[in-house]
Amino acid sequence: MKLDKLVGERFKERPSDCTVDSHALMVRGGYIKYVANGIFSSYMPLKRITRKIEQIIREEMDKIDGQEVQFPVVMPATLWQESGRYESIGKEMARFTDRNDNPLVLGMTHEEAAVQLVREYGQTYSKYPFMVYQIQTKFRDEARPKSGLLRVREFTMKDAYSFHTSQEDLEEYYKKCHKAYERIFERVGIPDVVSVKSDSGMMGGSVSHEFMLLTDIGEDSVVICKECDYRANMEAAANIIEYDKAAPSNNLEKVHTPNQHTIEEVCSYLNCDQKSSCKAVVYQRNADDKYIVLFLRGDLEVNETKLTNHLGFDIHPAEITEDCGIVAGFIGPINLKSDAIVLFDHSLKGMNNLVCGANETDYHYTGLDFDRDLQGAEFYDFAKIQEGGICPVCGKHSITISRGVEVGNIFQLGTKYTKSMNMTYVDSQGNSEYPIMGCYGIGVGRLAASICEVHHDDYGPIWPKAIAPYQVHLCAVRADNEEVKACADKLYNDLLEKGVEVIYDDRAVSAGIMFSDADLLGVPLRVIVSPRNIKNGVVEIVARDKSFSISAPIDTAFEEILKNI
């Protein structure tokens, strides 16, 4: 392919709306074109990259006996009503009606379609286990698409669904798939992806893992123990508390704390540690705005995922009205005059000598003792684990917290979908049973962007060989020079004949423009034919990642290139 025919624009200026590098470089390099919020078209260089990623995924899925199928993008609402998700999923799911007013949805995941596909096939135990997967476009109406291909509304995803007759069999397959994912991330050039325990969210099921690529621009917080193997998404990480009750307990005493609203202000005013305070965070139930007041130790933050999972319904930060009985800034567990749902984080269990709000403007209590003053309170884990916190596995103060991008996920779904959609099989004893499912996803576009995020410099992406749009970027600097042209043309044709993917730049532009375009295309190997090189009897062969630079004699340049592909 000649570069001057490559459709797409390349330019130098970082677009002002790009907050992450992969987004900026993909726009600057002619990889993507904005169509609408969270919706992009792809130019050929990206399409070549994603097709290679897809092929790697396909090979690894086939290796673990996956069967490639295809589910529809558009599905009847009835299918989602069977599982109950037509009601339980919110605005993320696009809904519309066809010309006959039948309600339809756009697929954002395909558990229902998978069950529908195999429900008749999987009626006897001898058919199990099996796994079907597809690589297909999906649409999820994200509230806040951003960061280019990292968070979009329309995306291509590999989604796989496995079916089993026992939990043991699922677990065995789950491990196999975990290994296949490791191979995929290694092959596409990001072997340092880590898997972490995750929250299963709307997918249902219990055990699940996310594959995280650690990078500062990641939206997820990843909890990693320095001492043992423990890794979890912040959302799913248990927050272990060491109880250190102070003795003796002071008396409960109301103190004047004029205009001291935040926990920082109050603790500073009363000259106490935030750890010795009991703070309140207030939410409201989405459905009816009922208040939820959560108390936790002053130095901790709420893990809203754990809170939502405990409650079993969706919530939002509260708007505290004048007549609701809650006194913003002075909320405490004693004499709270409200019909709110009141919850306690286990960081407060058995604690004493705490500062808390007095439910009265400008007043707090000191000397709160949970054992004495709030008998019968129940405590659960609602807080985020902190840097230096206690590892739930090895028990050491060894927790570190990093940012990560989720590039894949695997779920043990159990029987949630087979039960609700009434898929059964007859086991070897003649009993009717529900198959146990697993599901396994990888977003292709996000993976490409993530790879770019960790493999780039200021000038462009540095694509790993296995997914690079081309293997060789051939530059004929001053192609109007006959010797340069002849040498470069010959290399181009020889490489093409050898089946090498080569992009050939023989435009009448400066070496500077040529090289900055080459940087933006990020091809692993650059080959430079120029008047000076010709004079020296050589061709330059340079790695995009700067790991080497060779001046190869013209006669052997072709072999030298092949050696370095």
Added chain:
Amino acid sequence: MKLDKLVGERFKERPSDCTVDSHALMVRGGYIKYVANGIFSSYMPLKRITRKIEQIIREEMDKIDGQEVQFPVVMPATLWQESGRYESIGKEMARFTDRNDNPLVLGMTHEEAAVQLVREYGQTYSKYPFMVYQIQTKFRDEARPKSGLLRVREFTMKDAYSFHTSQEDLEEYYKKCHKAYERIFERVGIPDVVSVKSDSGMMGGSVSHEFMLLTDIGEDSVVICKECDYRANMEAAANIIEYDKAAPSNNLEKVHTPNQHTIEEVCSYLNCDQKSSCKAVVYQRNADDKYIVLFLRGDLEVNETKLTNHLGFDIHPAEITEDCGIVAGFIGPINLKSDAIVLFDHSLKGMNNLVCGANETDYHYTGLDFDRDLQGAEFYDFAKIQEGGICPVCGKHSITISRGVEVGNIFQLGTKYTKSMNMTYVDSQGNSEYPIMGCYGIGVGRLAASICEVHHDDYGPIWPKAIAPYQVHLCAVRADNEEVKACADKLYNDLLEKGVEVIYDDRAVSAGIMFSDADLLGVPLRVIVSPRNIKNGVVEIVARDKSFSISAPIDTAFEEILKNI
């Protein structure tokens, strides 16, 4: 792959809702699963077939300098408002709104997206010509999906868009693409596809061709001249008329035709040829139900495509009310008391001695003379050409009419989209011009079904080698026999090692079940290892299309198989 692990059911009974063979065989063979009206999931055998078809298409598109890109499935309505098609396209386009009430559409074709992708890139003449294409899911809310994959609502399509600076350049590229299409249809096993002139419909533009696979179950009528090269879709075929005015003209006379409503009844009653009658066909404008009365020679049928193109708006067959002034069954061009739009087919031009309705119940006229009685009438071509009709090219009575399935289409679009979407380039003189576009489509699933339609027998599809889901179907009849098992296992492993796609049936089922399953999978080469064959020291190698059957000595069976792949 072992057959006993292949997800999907195969069975013998033809489903009652299948009117065409490809639909029945694809359901019976475990290729597709109904999800909703015109929406299917694909099992692995079909997915393997469509991926091979896609790869062939991709290679041929790349050969004519196509660049594979990807447009979104979901697009903002604003994009379609730019071209005007958001308004002009009816219910076929699925529309919905996102969480922020922004109107979105599902892509049914991507001219708008293509222009949006390259509008900035293509600003100077030196960038031209170029072509971008994608292979992507589309949704078209068909009123009447039917015939399995032949007429669906969701489908995978290759759609290509080329951009040019002159009509000549477009025409040259159009021819190139025509040739690429011929290669594609040849490679996928249907070299006898013919291209026909077609109506451009909602795509706009003037010249267009459809690629038709001739088969009795086709929905399209294909007009072919036996004497010359002329081929056209019935919709687009000109209907040539030989004028044979009878002399002399009789007088116009009102005659009593009690209860004679249809043209057949009237002509029989008055003992005249239908060719000597002037019949009326009545439509209504979709927008406001205004009547359109079309008169044409009694033996001809209306070509509604030509009629709609002439009118420039959509119509439907009329419902004739009592007060509209139109007397159903007795409509004629004289004294028609209605504000209908009145049109005349050119088959009536200059004709005389015709029977026509008298616009009065139970009365017709005889002796109608258009030159005398309807001076000033204008005549256009609104009728369907007939078997034995006159070829518009060579002028002979050599027209035949066949049924065909449209498996591809190519359009010269002109500047319809670049103008409406304001895409311009600067030419070599410094003038601003609109690029000229072509577009080129192939439906992948319909192509697979069409191939099945012309390549099958009563027992299953007979897939052409290039697209077959597997190359070899290995049957171990009585795999419980140790010798059979050993021989078949060895062949299986040897073939796999050689990279041959082989499906291996070693189930404990009868040879009958094995072979009927093999018939349904339609793999080109069947290899049978059985106790009897082993006893005779041979392996049977049989072509699915019955073109040959070999008993190969066990020792050389492997080579013999490879030879026949």
